[in-house]
Amino acid sequence: MHNLTKVMQYTIKVGLLCVGLLLAIHVNALEFRSVAINKAVLYDAPSTEAKKVYVIASGYPVEVIVNLGEWIKIRDHFGSLSWIQGKQLSPKRMALIVNDKAELKQAEAEDAALLATFEKDVVVELVSGPKSEWVPRKW
Known part of the structure; x- marks a missing residue:
């Protein structure tokens, strides 16, 4: 029984270490891009048929939240979430x-x-x- 307790404690410690590493990797994996065209329209869903919510200017920095290729969900510096066509973003x-x-x-x-x-x-x-x-x- 004593050895089983040690194994369980070791397993818990290794599990917590793995969770910590995954969180650290996630934090370091943040992706940022900027608007590549003069005026980019932001939508509330990944479609040009969706509601238009904002227009942002060239160079505006955004955080990538979800990348579907053609469409990218972004967060602006206010924390607002919206969708933009992927081709309208630059890696700059x-x-x-x-x-x-x-x-x-x-x-x-x-x-x-x-x-x-x-x-x-x-x-x-x-x-x-x-x-x-x-x-x-x-x-």
């Missing part, structure tokens, strides 16, 4: 300034030279994902 990573302003610095330091200031709702291109609170820039 963009970021939307959501604070009142964002400063572009020469280096990753608060006292670094200020290169530019971006206002809220400005879209900028990401050259790589953030490794800290600092995000690389592209001119």
